Amino acid sequence: MSDLLERLRTRGWRLTAQRRVVAEVLDGDHVHLTADEVHARAVSRLPEISRATVYNTLGELVILGEVLEVSTDGRAKRYDPNAHHSHQHLICSRCGTIRDVHPVGDPLAALSADERFGFAVSGAEITYRGLCPDCH
Amino acid sequence: MSDLLERLRTRGWRLTAQRRVVAEVLDGDHVHLTADEVHARAVSRLPEISRATVYNTLGELVILGEVLEVSTDGRAKRYDPNAHHSHQHLICSRCGTIRDVHPVGDPLAALSADERFGFAVSGAEITYRGLCPDCH
DNA sequence: GTGTTGACTTAGACAAAGTCCAAGCTAGGA
DNA sequence: TCCTAGCTTGGACTTTGTCTAAGTCAACAC
Structure with missing residues (x-):
């Protein structure tokens, strides 16, 4: 810091x-x-x-x-504050707890050319949702 | 409707x-x-x-x-209103236009077991960002 | 160390987005 | 046609965030 x-x-x-x-x-x-x-x-x-x-x-x-x-x-x-390590988020649907997670692969690869509507796509944010250990 | x-x-x-x-x-x-x-x-x-x-x-x-x-x-x-067809969103970083998109594959597959922190993960929302044809 | 100055901080007013409530209205069943 | 639970209304209120004018101070020059 x-x-x-x-x-x-x-x-x-x-x-x-x-x-x-x-x-x-x-x-x-x-x-x-x-x-x-x-x-x-x-x-x-x-x-x-x-x-x-x-x-x-x-x-x-x-x-x-x-x-x-x-x-x-x-x-x-x-x-x-974890801005220097690319990551996504996993959020508990009940209590709202948030964890940083690191999925494998490039999410942009899943978007084919004709699903891009002519956009220059530069990034993707993924929010995973589920129940944390305390909430299930 | x-x-x-x-x-x-x-x-x-x-x-x-x-x-x-x-x-x-x-x-x-x-x-x-x-x-x-x-x-x-x-x-x-x-x-x-x-x-x-x-x-x-x-x-x-x-x-x-x-x-x-x-x-x-x-x-x-x-x-x-497009709630009955699973989809994600592609948003123009400049003008805010939103399109519904359909990436291939299951986004949950990219999250390994030890990156789930004990959560029961049930879904993922993906927001792709980029510039639309009118903005670049 | 002291002075200077523009960047920083402050309290409070304001704005945008959304929620809540008590009173009145009405869709749909009897 | 009547009744009533459920729906709608306007306005007050809350939450989240922005803006402004006046005062303060970190960093640089000396």
Whole structure:
């Protein structure tokens, strides 16, 4: 995570306490917090941090490619710090738990030319759904 | 579409003018309207229909399995009447156009047992992204 | 170390999407 | 034709996210 902050600094980011805290909150595997959850955890480390700053910082991290935005349920977007390892998501239909997964093969290969409607197809996001061990 | 209404009636649905209009608006291929778009089109046929009724009706159609809810961008959910033919979506990254597509093979086969984390995996949604013919 | 400055942060107003509720209406059965 | 459970309505409310004007401060120059 400190390398993340260093990477950002070399890209001209001003390293503020707020940004540091948001980056720390997002550290880890299988982390998929909503902006509000990030804010709640950030507040416990830096009580005066505002919602606007959390939204700003998350948006910047997404633009910089350091964090992925995941919107799987039409509710709040979730932020996934595992942006440097291509992966997909497996979500429990009952409790909402999200795991990062790595399917084999290239999903684009399954889409034949005449199913592409003239699009230049560049990527695919897969959401697997099922019941987690705790929910079945 | 009239068979849809008939199907719903045999399941105990009261066939009101409002529900009829919502069902009519959703008829067609590659239809992916937001609730607000459905409402706007419904109003042009039945001016007094309320937003709440459109939301209620769409929600019921989803529960009954007649319509799919698609949330691909974290903005408004879209409603897809093509629920009886399994399919995935191809979305233009610039203009947002959505097409129904039919990839070959079973996406679940790409997820090995030890990548399932003990989940009972039951399905997968794939969102392909790219630029449509008009946008490149 | 000190000063400067533009980038950053803040609180709160605002907006979009969706849910909920009490009151009134009506489709379809008796 | 009447009755009533189920449907619809408008509006208040909630959640999620964006915007703005004013104040603050990280990083650079000296």
